[in-house]
Amino acid sequence: MNNVNLNTIKFDSLNRDNIVHFFSCKSFSYLNDNVYEYYNIPKNVRILKVNQIHSNKVINFTKENINEEYEADGLVTKLDNVALITKTADCQSILLYDKDKKIIGNIHAGWKGTLNKIVDNALDIFIKEYESNPKDIIACINPSLLKCCSEFSINEYELFKKDFSDFVELKENNKCNIDLTNINKYLMLLRGVKEENIYISKLCTSCNNNLFHSYRKDNHTKDRNISIIYKKI
């Protein structure tokens, strides 16, 4: 995967119904006033984002709270023509879609959100607010920091080993590797999402920082890849 002209990453599993989604590569990451023109988003689509704070808080957007601003890291909605956006550089953006109840979600999960099980909180909204059956939920994890590059300190090792001992690997020099994407897969499996409905991009943002913004590889860049999902009517 060395095509530097690549603009977006998409999942075949979400090319269905009336779902529009993409993950923007470095060359195509932009979020500003003319975002509608830039990404060819129809004017009748409402774009929602939250002020991301590495929490495990997920907002369920309805007609009642659509104008509110939130500090949170996950967005869920059943509303049509409402685009959910997250911004990441190494963190995971996890797209969720209940193909039966037609609910969408977009979750920002860095190591803190993963540790604090933000994906569980998102699935709670699907299941409790919308009566989703987990077997109907498709989950797609966009390009992110994969295990090859997810080196952390002994402090994070201690934090993760309690609930996720199978996914942490202690190395020399008091460093460890944490398999963050597979922790979120594991959490989703525990909730009943089917393995064949969970897709993890094999593209590591750090290994492929020619393609993606990488906080680690790009010297703590403030630039972000954009992840978007909406149901077009």
Ligand SMILES: [Zn+2]
């Ligand atoms: Zn890597």
